[in-house]
Amino acid sequence: MxxxxxxxxxxxxxxxxxxxxxxxxxxxxxxxxxxxxxxxxxxxxxxxxxxxxxxxxYVEQDTPEPALGTGSRGDKVTRLQERLKALGYYDGEIDGQFGQGTQEAVIAFQMKNGLDADGYAGEKTQALLYSDEAVRNDNEE
The missing domain is CATH 1.20.5 (Single alpha-helices involved in coiled-coils or other helix-helix interfaces)
Structure with a gap:
């Protein structure tokens, strides 16, 4: 073979x-x-x-809003700016861009409402901002 x-x-x-x-x-x-x-x-x-x-x-839980900070853009930032303006914290243009003016308004809101003033609109900040317990800014110029 x-x-x-x-x-x-x-x-x-x-x-x-x-x-x-x-x-x-x-x-x-x-x-x-x-x-x-x-x-x-x-x-x-x-x-x-x-x-x-x-x-x-069964109790459905709300999904927490994502933190908004410098550089954030869009409808959520526009809504944030509108609410800050309505409460007397923001006097800039409502443009949907989280810039220095929006950050300063968030810090002022956080300080006036007893939150950690970090300049980010996180879950706690947004929950209080959109609630009836939000303290208005009486120092409007």
Whole structure:
């Protein structure tokens, strides 16, 4: 029988690949099983369907507003500037850009309302700013 060297090399290559596949599978199968087990122990809770029995005790939580600071732009900044102006803290142009004037107005609001005056309109600042408890700025010029 004539032994072809290319055929022997091909068989050897397949044998090596088969051995690697078996070794890899030996390591991966337990890992996959562990991941599946972990996922089954910590399911992701889903909010109940409105009107269902589960919905009766479910309280939907508001998502906190993202902090606004220098460089922020858009409708949320425009709304912030309008509210600061209505309360007498902001006298600049309402342009939807959080610049130095907006930052100074936020700091003044925070100081007057007993918040940490950091110049960022974070969750606490925005919650108080848009509430009925917001203190007006009586030092309007």
């Amino acid at each position: 004539n032994k072809n060297p290319k055929m022997i090399a091909g068989i050897a290559g397949l044998a090596v690949m088969l051995i690697l596949a078996v070794v890899l599978a030996t390591y991966m199968i337990p890992t996959i099983g562990e991941v599946r087990r972990e996922m089954s122990l910590t399911p992701t809770p889903l909010p109940p369907v409105p009107g269902s029995v589960r919905a009766a005790g």
